[in-house]
Amino acid sequence: MKVQYQPQPQNSLNTFILFFIIHSIQVGIGVQGFQRIIFFEAKQDAWISVVLAGIFTHLVVMVMIKTLQLYGPADIYGIHDEVYGKWIGKFVNSIYIIYCLWVFMTILMNYIEVMQTWVFQTVPTWLFSASILLLVIYGVTGGIRVIVGACFFSVILSVWMLGLIGYPFRFLDYSHLLPVMESNITSILKGTYKMTLTIIGFEILYVIYPFLKEKGKVTKFAHLGIAGTNVLYLLLMLLTIVYFSPGQLENTIWATLSLFKVIKLPFIERTEYVAVSFWLLIILPNLMLYLWSAHQGVKRTFKLKSNGLVWFFSLIIFLGSLFIDTRIKINQFNDFFASIAFYLTFCYPFLLYILALIKKKMTTLKEK
Amino acid sequence: MRKKGWLWCGFLSFLLLCGCAEPKVIEEIGLITASGYDPGKNGTILGTLVELKIDPVATNDVVILETESSTIRGIRNAANKKTSKGLASGQLRVILYGEGMFNKGNTGIAESLSTDPVISDLTYLAMADGKARDILQLKAKQIPDIGIHLYNLINQNTKVKIMPSATLQEVLHNHFTVGKDPVLPILKKEGNKEIAFSGVAIFKGSNLVGKISTEQSFYLTLLTDKFKSGSIDIEINSDSSKLEPINRRLNKIVASLDSIGSSSDIKLINKEKVEFDLNVNLTARLLEITSQISLGNPENIKLIEKEINKSMKKEIEKLIAYFQSKESDVVGLGEVYKSSVRHSKLTDEKWYKMLKEAKVNVNLDFTIRRTGLIE
Numbered sequence: 001m002k003v004q005y006q007p008q009p010q011n012s013l014n015t016f017i018l019f020f021i022i023h024s025i026q027v028g029i030g031v032q033g034f035q036r037i038i039f040f041e042a043k044q045d046a047w048i049s050v051v052l053a054g055i056f057t058h059l060v061v062m063v064m065i066k067t068l069q070l071y072g073p074a075d076i077y078g079i080h081d082e083v084y085g086k087w088i089g090k091f092v093n094s095i096y097i098i099y100c101l102w103v104f105m106t107i108l109m110n111y112i113e114v115m116q117t118w119v120f121q122t123v124p125t126w127l128f129s130a131s132i133l134l135l136v137i138y139g140v141t142g143g144i145r146v147i148v149g150a151c152f153f154s155v156i157l158s159v160w161m162l163g164l165i166g167y168p169f170r171f172l173d174y175s176h177l178l179p180v181m182e183s184n185i186t187s188i189l190k191g192t193y194k195m196t197l198t199i200i201g202f203e204i205l206y207v208i209y210p211f212l213k214e215k216g217k218v219t220k221f222a223h224l225g226i227a228g229t230n231v232l233y234l235l236l237m238l239l240t241i242v243y244f245s246p247g248q249l250e251n252t253i254w255a256t257l258s259l260f261k262v263i264k265l266p267f268i269e270r271t272e273y274v275a276v277s278f279w280l281l282i283i284l285p286n287l288m289l290y291l292w293s294a295h296q297g298v299k300r301t302f303k304l305k306s307n308g309l310v311w312f313f314s315l316i317i318f319l320g321s322l323f324i325d326t327r328i329k330i331n332q333f334n335d336f337f338a339s340i341a342f343y344l345t346f347c348y349p350f351l352l353y354i355l356a357l358i359k360k361k362m363t364t365l366k367e368k
Numbered sequence: 369m370r371k372k373g374w375l376w377c378g379f380l381s382f383l384l385l386c387g388c389a390e391p392k393v394i395e396e397i398g399l400i401t402a403s404g405y406d407p408g409k410n411g412t413i414l415g416t417l418v419e420l421k422i423d424p425v426a427t428n429d430v431v432i433l434e435t436e437s438s439t440i441r442g443i444r445n446a447a448n449k450k451t452s453k454g455l456a457s458g459q460l461r462v463i464l465y466g467e468g469m470f471n472k473g474n475t476g477i478a479e480s481l482s483t484d485p486v487i488s489d490l491t492y493l494a495m496a497d498g499k500a501r502d503i504l505q506l507k508a509k510q511i512p513d514i515g516i517h518l519y520n521l522i523n524q525n526t527k528v529k530i531m532p533s534a535t536l537q538e539v540l541h542n543h544f545t546v547g548k549d550p551v552l553p554i555l556k557k558e559g560n561k562e563i564a565f566s567g568v569a570i571f572k573g574s575n576l577v578g579k580i581s582t583e584q585s586f587y588l589t590l591l592t593d594k595f596k597s598g599s600i601d602i603e604i605n606s607d608s609s610k611l612e613p614i615n616r617r618l619n620k621i622v623a624s625l626d627s628i629g630s631s632s633d634i635k636l637i638n639k640e641k642v643e644f645d646l647n648v649n650l651t652a653r654l655l656e657i658t659s660q661i662s663l664g665n666p667e668n669i670k671l672i673e674k675e676i677n678k679s680m681k682k683e684i685e686k687l688i689a690y691f692q693s694k695e696s697d698v699v700g701l702g703e704v705y706k707s708s709v710r711h712s713k714l715t716d717e718k719w720y721k722m723l724k725e726a727k728v729n730v731n732l733d734f735t736i737r738r739t740g741l742i743e
Contacts, residue, residue, distance in 0.1 A: 247544025
């Protein structure tokens with residue numbers, strides 16, 4: 001397998017779209033209730049954790065782009081093959097593919113749970129997962145351009161939600177934020193660690209990089225996308241801390257959705273129902289992109305070219321989703337996943353960069 | 369292309385299937401608009417639900433259902449047995465507690481209601497003077513729907529800040545905060561035809577510890593909220609010879625103020641011996657005063673300002689002393705303490721002890737903006 005990967009010209013994308021891709025894949029299921037998890041660790045300084053996590057993400061993305069630039073238009077599957085050799089490379093690629101499917105599963109499970117608790121108590125899990133999966137399959141078999149279109153519209157069409165932030169303002173109590181820095185550094189860092197599940201998604205850059213037309217602009221738009229997400233998270237975190245009292249927040253599983261509960265419009269009294277249902281549009285690009293990158297991985301690693309693969313993956317996920325159906329199971333699944341995701345998305349890029357550098361040095365030395 | 373066609377068929381069929389998710393037709397459900405909770409027999413809860421039926425044929429749309437159960441949800445389920453339409457609580461607007469509910473400590477009603485995503489966070493909570501069922505059972509010609517009547521009554525009074533705002537969100541917010549306690553407005557049945565706002569219930573944690581009158585409620589709002597427009601009659605006790613009662617009918621001087629604007633600010637000035645500075649700024653229009661004093665004279669205005677300032681300050685100090693004696697922190701002094709002292713590790717118990725010894729200096733700044741059309 002060659003490191004370089006040159007997609008067909010009709011599949012290449014304008015680089016500015018990277019902003020939408022990264023933003024839409026980062027914002028998804030975690031944003032519905034990340035506040036509480038971080039608040040448990042860092043208390044009223046949770047917003048500092050969010051800022052730190054954001055800064056760290058910028059750092060990781062910088063390293064990721066550096067790694068990719070070593071080889072020209074490469075993706076993670078090619079780099080693995082190059083760095084680890086044929087067999088170990090295949091093994092590591094398989095892990096990455098499984099990771100992508102795993103994220104897919106987590107997003108799907110959590111969204112279905114939210115739907116069932118908030119709006120449709122009686123609709124069975126299989127119906128939700130089957131209908132969402134069909135939608136995702138439609139996107140993924142349609143190719144990267146369809147998926148990217150979904151990303152673009154997902155961001156554009158959900159901007160109105162930001163406009164509703166003004167409603168909770170009459171209940172705000174700014175003294176909740178004081179005193180600043182009361183938690184110690186360890187708890188704040190622990191909070192940062194807990195941000196993992198919410199902030200991941202930017203690793204898509206590893207797979208989508210060869211598809212982008214102007215490689216020079218990648219850095220700019222990747223960082224812009226992440227900065228957009230960070231600002232959104234910070235805003236939500238601050239709003240949540242001043243809106244809920246500490247004890248209340250610890251009892252609220254989906255704080256962002258609960259914020260919608262005080263919005264009362266003349267024509268819709270209960271906006272949270274709209275928000276929860278609308279969330280499908282926000283998680284759809286997430287699901288599509290992860291399934292696509294898993295599919296892309298199999299295509300690159302094992303030279304399989306078939307849309308049947310997409311159906312196969314979907315079937316596995318569908319069957320899996322039937323078994324994880326209670327809050328406790330989902331929580332265990334999330335926690336287990338978060339620890340893996342942390343090492344894979346936040347720590348591994350540094351390792352990969354160092355390995356790739358060494359490998360590159362060695363080959364140039366050999367050639368001499 | 370053929371493949372895509374198949375996909376669309378499958379997708380559409382699922383869309384249709386999703387459309388079958390438990391429809392709720394408005395004619396087929398009974399909307400609960402208000403609910404009341406009283407202590408029942410053997411520790412159960414006696415629930416009174418006001419059900420609104422959308423039925424074009426019926427002459428009376430409102431049905432009152434009464435059931436007893438151990439849990440809040442159980443009340444609804446039990447009430448469902450008595451009604452021809454399935455009950456839905458998505459339109460619940462007012463939750464009324466009987467006074468008896470608070471005699472045995474934590475009721476947990478608000479908490480358990482908030483776990484149900486169907487209940488809105490903007491639902492109003494209130495306490496009944498006596499039993500909640502007596503208020504909800506009230507039958508009067510001018511009140512066709514008691515649920516909506518209560519909602520409008522509370523909503524209207526809360527908006528002009530005559531009543532303290534007590535939505536589910538605010539009560540739970542204060543309940544879960546260390547250093548702030550919730551309040552509930554008290555509704556009282558007057559005669560056989562009327563319901564009126566009659567005072568404010570003061571809590572310590574979730575225990576009812578005291579009540580203040582509607583007049584005192586004005587001062588509470590002054591401390592915890594901002595007035596944009598409000599009005600009050602205030603009694604002036606003055607020795608000044610200029611301020612003499614207008615006639616013999618009323619042997620005291622009362623000033624009527626409106627267009628009240630206010631802002632307040634609480635500061636912790638001593639961390640060891642807990643001491644607060646409570647600064648209140650108040651401006652108002654003087655509309656009426658039961659004295660023959662000439663309002664054209666600036667000196668007289670100054671005098672009235674001074675006298676009103678004095679009596680208001682006295683009222684506020686009295687109110688705070690009352691809260692301290694009841695160990696209830698509805699003003700939120702504890703929150704100020706917590707946010708100004710680092711690593712205070714404040715707990716409820718610790719704070720209630722400190723609150724009793726805390727010193728509060730009230731500084732009131734009252735200005736008369738204008739005096740209406742005449743001088």
